[in-house]
Amino acid sequence: MIALDADVFIDADLVRHVLDQQHPDLAGELTLVASGWDNAIYRLGDDLAVRLPRRRIAADLVRNEQRWLPLLASTLPVAVPAPVRAGVPSDGFPWPWSVTPWLTGTVVAGVPVAARRGLAEPLAAFLNALHVPAPSDAPANPVRGVPLSTRSAAMAERFATGRVPLHLRPLWDELVAVPGWSGPPLWVHGDPHPGNLLAGPDGGLAAVLDFGDLTAGDPATDLAAAWLVFDAPARAAFRAALGPRVDADTWQRARGWALNIGAALAADATGTPEMTAIAVHTLDAVRESALP
Known part of the structure; x- marks a missing residue:
């Protein structure tokens, strides 16, 4: 899983593996849309996205979003990617990760x-x-x-x-x-x-x-x-x-x-x-x- 430019290597097979482990009801095609410094983001079907940290330091940021963003979302006047499902560390992936709405624009x-x-x-x-x-x-x-x-x-x-x-x-x-x-x-x-x-x-x-x-x-x-x-x-x-x-x-x-x-x-x-x-x-x- 180690890559030269990140702490872990994330591909569609890994994303499908952790989804099947923890949220097997979430089916749909996976498409890579971003692989930034901190996170990889895959679109899941038409309406969802899966966001996984590529670096250990980013894992705490995911925890923060999981805890606080659902609470803030109801107070804000535009859409934000508040997690709809939370992934937890497992034998397939060492850190928390999130499933969020796919926001268009x-x-x-x-x-x-x-x-x-x-x-x-x-x-x-x-x-x-x-x-x-x-x-x-x-x-x-x-x-x-x-x-x-x-x-x-x-x-x-x-x-x-x-x-x-x-x-x-x-x-x-x-x-x-x-x-x-x-x-x-x-x-x-x-x-x-x-x-x-x-x-x-x-x-x-x-x-x-x-x-x-x-x-x-x-x-x-x-x-x-x-x-x-x-x-x-x-x-x-x-x-x-x-x-x-x-x-x-x-x-x-x-x-x-x-x-x-x-x-x-x-x-x-x-x-x-x-x-x-x-x-x-x-x-x-x-x-x-x-x-x-």
Whole structure:
């Protein structure tokens, strides 16, 4: 099962094996649709998907989704991949895994940035609904929802790669100095890039995917979507739709989070063309929004 680029090798035969072991009533053709850094996703028939972690470190993320996403789903205004069946470790596979609904739509990363304006208000509504106080046992995450200053060492490493423009370093230093979040820890999606959003046929928001980074903390992490997803006009509409709950400091921290996430994508020499395009757009948007 060991592969060079993952802790386990996952193919359709393995997926069928664990389904037959634990959920034998779930029949249907299996089609690989994604094999990312953390998870492999197979479509199961027309209506379901099977999501298995490819790395041990991702197994805890699956547990978090299994516990919390069904509870959050009923409070959110768009579809999310809340597990409908939970797989447990077995002799066929060492970690938990999930069966989720198959959510339809167009991955927003494939939609031209200028055509994403219709997402601004519904994405703001989704985040407003998500960003409520989280319980004390919400998942911890060392790289999301935390004070922005805790990401400075990682940012220094990213600048050192030469793949993140050095002219952005003074801006990072400025944004790190913005006062931190002083409110209660709020639920945070943690990974609000356009590869995790689905658009509907009307151009609106159909679904939000991948809650593996789900945590509690500073909502500015998610508001980084303003730069990750949008151009300047749509970003202004997004901010307006968020309403007065987002103050100037939170908006500036969100720009810092966008710089942090964009730099992480840019510094990854193994990144896909899709992720590289997101990085380029984000860093350009952060830079341009800082100009007088």
